[in-house]
Amino acid sequence: MIPQPQSAFRALSDPTRRDILRLLARQDMTIAEVTDRFDITRPAVKKHLTILQEGNLIRVQAKGRERVNSLNPAGMAPVLDWLQVFDSFWDDRLGALKTTIEKDNR
Amino acid sequence: MTELTLNKSIYLKAEPADVWAYLTEPAKLALWFHAPKEPLQQGAPLAMYGVESGDKLIWGEVRLAQKPKYLEYTFTIKPMGDAVSLVKWTLTPVAGGTRLQLEHSGLPQHVEAFDLLLALDKGWDDHIARMRSCAHEVTG
Numbered sequence: 001m002i003p004q005p006q007s008a009f010r011a012l013s014d015p016t017r018r019d020i021l022r023l024l025a026r027q028d029m030t031i032a033e034v035t036d037r038f039d040i041t042r043p044a045v046k047k048h049l050t051i052l053q054e055g056n057l058i059r060v061q062a063k064g065r066e067r068v069n070s071l072n073p074a075g076m077a078p079v080l081d082w083l084q085v086f087d088s089f090w091d092d093r094l095g096a097l098k099t100t101i102e103k104d105n106r
Numbered sequence: 107m108t109e110l111t112l113n114k115s116i117y118l119k120a121e122p123a124d125v126w127a128y129l130t131e132p133a134k135l136a137l138w139f140h141a142p143k144e145p146l147q148q149g150a151p152l153a154m155y156g157v158e159s160g161d162k163l164i165w166g167e168v169r170l171a172q173k174p175k176y177l178e179y180t181f182t183i184k185p186m187g188d189a190v191s192l193v194k195w196t197l198t199p200v201a202g203g204t205r206l207q208l209e210h211s212g213l214p215q216h217v218e219a220f221d222l223l224l225a226l227d228k229g230w231d232d233h234i235a236r237m238r239s240c241a242h243e244v245t246g
Binding site: 082083086087090091093094096097098099100101102105 | 110112114116118119120124125128137138139189191206208210213
């Protein structure tokens with residue numbers, strides 16, 4: 001399980017998944033309806049939707065035999081929390097700086 | 107919109123002048139951050155590019171560069187929309203090296219802008235991918 005916001009960033013890192021989110025921002029859709037909008041296979045669409053669900057960016061609800069996908073706006077919050085994003089970012093970068101500079105200055 | 111400030115501090119086994127080079131020189135910045143095409147100089151524009159994508163990822167202006175004590179620049183990335191944040195580096199000599207302090211201010215919190223998020227481009231994808239893998243590179 002990848003922690004937030006990394007899983008959300010992973011979900012957003014693919015242009016097809018961003019296009020799917022744009023569609024779902026307008027209306028809820030089944031896998032078949034999403035597949036109809038793209039020139040990719042149903043299994044590929046299903047995989048994209050799974051990654052979006054893991055990123056907490058969409059919700060998937062069973063309605064009869066269908067699985068309906070809808071946008072989860074609340075899932076965007078961790079991604080837009082720039083304090084959290086940059087807290088991790090600077091920790092990583094400063095760690096890299098310390099490693100690099102102290103290796104070079106031995 | 108609420109603005110937030112982030113503060114970090116680390117100790118480095120290197121003189122302030124050496125640390126300064128890692129904050130301002132393209133070849134040394136590329137080792138741990140992103141690479142500008144020119145050394146960071148007071149009053150000059152700041153632009154940093156993805157090592158792999160070549161896309162401009164970070165931009166701003168170097169407001170103050172007081173070698174080897176203090177560096178300040180504005181810092182913007184595309185997914186932050188029009189929000190301009192401010193990065194301040196303070197270098198203090200200590201026994202055995204340098205204390206490096208970072209202050210990153212003007213960070214927007216919980217921007218309610220879905221379109222802003224969906225404006226993520228290839229350059230930011232690259233940036234995020236590198237950000238995620240950085241910890242593995244450092245600890246690996």
